Amino acid sequence: MDKNFEYNKPWILQRADPYVYRHTDGKYYFTASVPEYDRIVLRCSDTLEGLKDESELEVWHRHELGPMSKHIWAPEIHFLFGKWYIYFAGGEMEDIWKIRPYVLECQGPDPMKDPWVEKGKITRAETDEFSFEAFSLDATVFENKGVWYYIWAEKVGVGKQISNLYIARMKNGYTLETDQVLLTTPDYDWERHGYWVNEGPSVIIRDGKVFMTYSASDTGVNYCMGMLTADADSDLLDPLSWKKERYPVLASSPEHVVYGPGHNSFTVDEEGNDILVYHARTETEIVGDPLYNPNRHAMLMKFQFIDGKPVFKF
Template identity: 70%
Template sequence: MSQELEYNKPWILQRADPYVYKHTDGTYYFTASIPAYDGIVLRHSDTLAGLKDAEEVRVWQKHDKGIMSEHIWAPELHYLDGKWYIYYAGGDIDDVWAIRPYILECADQDPMTGNWVEKGKMTRAEEDEFSFEAFSLDGTVFENRGKHYYIWAEKVGVGKQISNLYIAEMENPCKLKTVQVLLTTPDYDWERIGFWVNEGPAVIHHDGKIYMTYSASETGAAYCMGMLSISEDADLLDPAMWKKERYPVLETNAEKGIYGPGHNSFTEDEQGNPIMVYHARTEEKIEGNPLYNPNRHAMLMKLTWGEDGRPVFKY
């Protein structure tokens, strides 16, 4: 029996930072942060709707000690150069906030049953002395004009620190080719609630332009989405070429019962229509530390395009 998609309602419960990848054969894959933050799970289906009840397979378990032993966050599944890759972040049980970006590789055809090999931390370019030295997470990969790029969040400064977003071209799936470029820092009041945060980048192409959404502020009801855009023909490593929106493109809507929408990814339905996958809460007040409250649920949104070609995010 075919399932109907419901939009802007809890779709897959207690799955934060949701990521959906539609493979070249039409198969849909889903991964996300799980409440225990202790490993990486995948599910797959022939249909987008089918992911909701698809069996979940744990393809990797955190280490007992050392790096990758705590806070396993925001996995993304990509297919590059004929192999599968999962990009994710992890901490160290002896220093739980020593979050860094790591990579798994699978050379087998089926990522659900294949052998996943640890490739270690993302490698920066030789002349780059800064990337991945501090709290770094939420790496995403996208292609433009035959080149692959990596965008990630990294904290700088002292005290509570500031989470910025950086971009670099990739030499291969595990190494950057160019020195990091600062894309966006929390400039505006809506990016500075609780913490000064830009994180969770996601990229979608449309009509010759690239749109990069990201998430801002602390992970409760203040969490929201901003956006940058650039021409596909521009120099993506020139930060002056990117245009940043002054206001959030998606935020809490109490009437709809959607609180703290963010950390999204983009996919498409079986007909090729763009779909945004994001997480949000259904309650405004959170019991305990928001980071360890499990009730961030994966949701779906129909994406449309405005007359100006820009994506329209509407509940």
Template identity: 70%
Template sequence: MDNKLKYNEPWILQRADPFVVRHTDGTYYFTASVPAYDGICLRKASSLAGLKTADEVEIWHKHESGPMSIHIWAPEMHYINGKWYIYFSGGDKDDIWKIRPYVLECQGQNPLEDEWKELGKMKRADRDEFSFEAFSLDATVFENLGKWYYVWAEKVGVGKQISNLYIAEMQRPDKLKTVQVLLTTPDYEWERGAFWVNEGPAVIKKKDKIFLTFSASDTGPSYCVGMLTTTKDADLLDPQSWTKSRYPVVKTCKEKNIYGPGHNSFTVDEDGNDIMVYHARTESKIIGDPLYNPNRHTQLMKINWSKDCSPVFSFD
């Protein structure tokens, strides 16, 4: 079976919001939203290419009722202080849009075989009265200068709901230390499709720079990727420390049959080359509700770097 890496074409079918992590021992893990939105599955392989045909294991299934009983979305797996954690979002069958962020902790070192413990809803800082009170999803975490940060999307507003990105420092893997800070809101036309959205954050670093990509607009062909930039020595909780790119860095390319690229993560191949993992559609017209159409496929893009150490995203 051909496991050679191919770029900017469907790689793992019908897997949206893909996340790939390479562990310290070189092992690769893959997770994503599954079309039924009913559980969290993992794949494991010794190579990035091997993830394509690796067996998929469901390590957690949704509840029958109450919180975490519907719309299980966008899992990410991170290794923090010697343990594996999965961050994901889920709704309630009695209130399907009551989407909130949750945390799982692996009780061993083998995330496909060892037990996962529910730590419950992500806990906000003691002085924070607002975080996770509304539609909240797409959390990612990253480390900088010994501190861990949590970035997530949350909707605000009355009438037209707007999805913003927020950041906070973490006290522990399931609790925030600081009050939320608004990182970015949909400022530009390309962030304002049928919905005004900033979501799906992901972080990549190069030398002294930190880049945070995010997805914007609705989940159809207008879905695209924007980017914020800062430096490792900046105050990451000061929104003025971040600069937002004026235009999307990745967007629909009709010539390549790539529609609505977004909700990416970052990894490296075995040679250390930076890779963006993202989902996209191959058709411009979507049958039915885009949210429930399963044809968002995981794809890979090799990232190049400019002389000033900024990422260069290209479908070529």
């Protein structure tokens, strides 16, 4: 990164839910929700900082009607099982809150040039009667000890619906092998502003520990990040393997003019420094519904591991 680069400042404007993936060849890929919620875009660069000025390629556009025709949210690009996949959520024009998780598969080795095809909604395990029956979004995937896992947010309950985070083992890039397991529900006051929400999971594995950050509360200034930790050798499908932090690990900072930080991903810069990629706002007064206000910007934070845990400081 350029020594004059300003961390925790708007980096890529009006790109929420930012996801950066660095491939084995060193190339960086960037995708995010666009304010129109109507398409999936990709950028590619040889450097992390360079993603800012790269042109965007639209690799997929929403349908006119039916599934995947409204609220195209939180895409992530990953390489697993020998192929490129993009995981995202979408609603239906006829039922705009019928949000479900979907997946695209690239038909070649170059995600910027080769065609993408729809694999449809993520397929749950044969024995799973519950997953993706309700509002479901923000899926991420990660690998630990040769096994791939899928984590997502899904709403449950009647009346005031609650967004929880669930995990399952994957069979392939678009099929789950095990039933859902509840990882975390919004237990604490800081997870319950506006809505009771746990969403936007992201995973980093270091020194035998699996750290899962997530976002909580509504998408305005109360949005913040929590974290769970598990031993990499433990059964990650056992909820008791995970320990939840009592307080947020990252929250709004008026001093730094960063409000509502959340929905993050992890990467490293060219020098190997750990980088948190997240979105936040630079104003407290939000015009209209925060969901449709476009001013959530992608930002970067350099962070370190202290006493074995990632510590996020402005």
